[in-house]
Amino acid sequence: MKTVFKRTAGLKDNDTHYCPGCTHGIIHRLVAETLEELGALERTVGVASVGCSVLAYDYFNCDMTQAAHGRAPAVATGIKRVLPDDRLVFTYQGDGDLASIGMGEIVHSAARSENITVIFVNNAIYGMTGGQMAPTSLIGQKTATSPGGRTPRAQGLPIRVSEMLATLDGSTYIERVSTHNVPHIIKAKKAIRKAFETQEKQQGFSLIEVLSTCPTNWGLTPEESLDWVRDEMIPYYPLGIYKDIRKEREGV
């Protein structure tokens, strides 16, 4: 019999704890497949953050360290700087983790052009703690801590992380992708691969922002959630490459 689909060696054989319709699982798979394809699982160290993906170490089939809330880029810096150059180090962070409490760490890691890869999962909400407002929540979005909907006056405006980090001279490769349909998932995979290759070639800081769903806290069905990404998130968070200076960084 011909095998048409199998588990990637990049993932452990564990049941998922993610909610039905949550695209965290898809993003895990994309990262895991990439590491497998690069033949890098045995020389990769992943850093799990605090959020729904805190248990990422139950899934990724490589050495994993768990970091304090927002601090994953600093932890990754410590790991990367003391290990041989062939080691790949990545963080996997939500938008509360990276863009709120961990804003300092991510900005300075990018500014230093730390040779790490950041998988930044933007679902416009705090998933794990039960649907509170994130720095990325959209104007008008109702959350547990913006029950009347986010307003610019009361809660300020959403942060576009990719655009912001792209302004730093230190960042090398930054792209925003989405997981709301198959063509975009395929694009997301390509972007993730480019990011790890950037690191592989010692070209410096790479970050892939992945728009992701949270049906549970958005109060939508899985299908409606995919539409919400397309109709509400992408207009505010346009997809595309925000920074690509890999050529300039060659041999640096």
Added chain:
Amino acid sequence: MGKVLMKGNEVIGEAAIHAGCIYFFGYPITPQSELVAYMAKRLPEVNGLFLQAESEVAAINMVYGAASAGVRVMTSSSSPGFSLKQEGISYLAGAELPAVIVNIGRGGPGLGNIQPAQSDYFQVTKGGGHGDYYTPVLAPSTLQEIIELTSEAFRIADDYRTPVILLGDGMLGQMMEPVEFRGIEEKEFKEKDWATSGTEGDGPPRVITSLDLSDIKLEERNNRLQEKYSMIKKQEIKVDSLYTEDAEYIVIAYGTVARMVQSAIEKAREEGMKIGLIRPVTLWPFPSEVISRISEDIKGILAVEMSAGQMVEDVRLAVEGKTPVSFYGRTGGVIPSVEEIYEAIMKLGKGVTA
């Protein structure tokens, strides 16, 4: 190598390198900044790495990363910056990662000032961050002792997989003394097969975390930590005693202030007073038994600190009312003079508590 004249902060740096630590993540703050600058200059010379982090929070988390990758690693700060490291220290303790954290204490609370103080005693000896944990705390009182205790700090950290704190104060950090780096050679370090450094195909992936969603699992982790702390209490207590054989009174002091205390005691002994010194070298674990035992045979204890009275609480716990305990301290970065301490000593036995 003969004796060299060095500043305390620099001695810590060189001692760390001698102990095999070539990775340092720091952030400037007076009165420990010379250590950061020393490492920035020295570590590249020994093929190590110095990185100035964006904050103490980032620095301690870089230490967490480096420790989880299996190397000997250090960070340092002074009181306000040390407060910021507490989250990371709690994570290091929970994830059982070895690292050495230096606190060159200064006057507090808040921004306080940059003068020497011992007012971080509570913070360093009682856990300091969230959760049930302790960190071994070593408190040198001379620059030569820094060398010995820095090496010990790394040994204890590796042996027990725990963060260890080296506690000094601005005076120790800033003063110069001749020191000798003797008897410290390249050592074989314990193999860290638990480190997340890339599996290289050798066994299944490893995980470093302080998270246990199950209460039973987390209790097991806590039990493991508590067993480790019992072992440390059994094996790692260090204390220095002087003139205690004939003593009717004892002064207890640690770190640099113990040096002034020693001079004051010697002056008092010249006056015929039978008085000795107990100097805790490990502040946690605290030498409670030594103090408890001696308190049965003496007429009183005086604790001297550059704080409003923090260690004295541990002294009282150890003494359990067996002998009167009085306290003398200065705060705000004021260093008590030998004369002041001498006067406090001379009040002992006269029913006057300073």
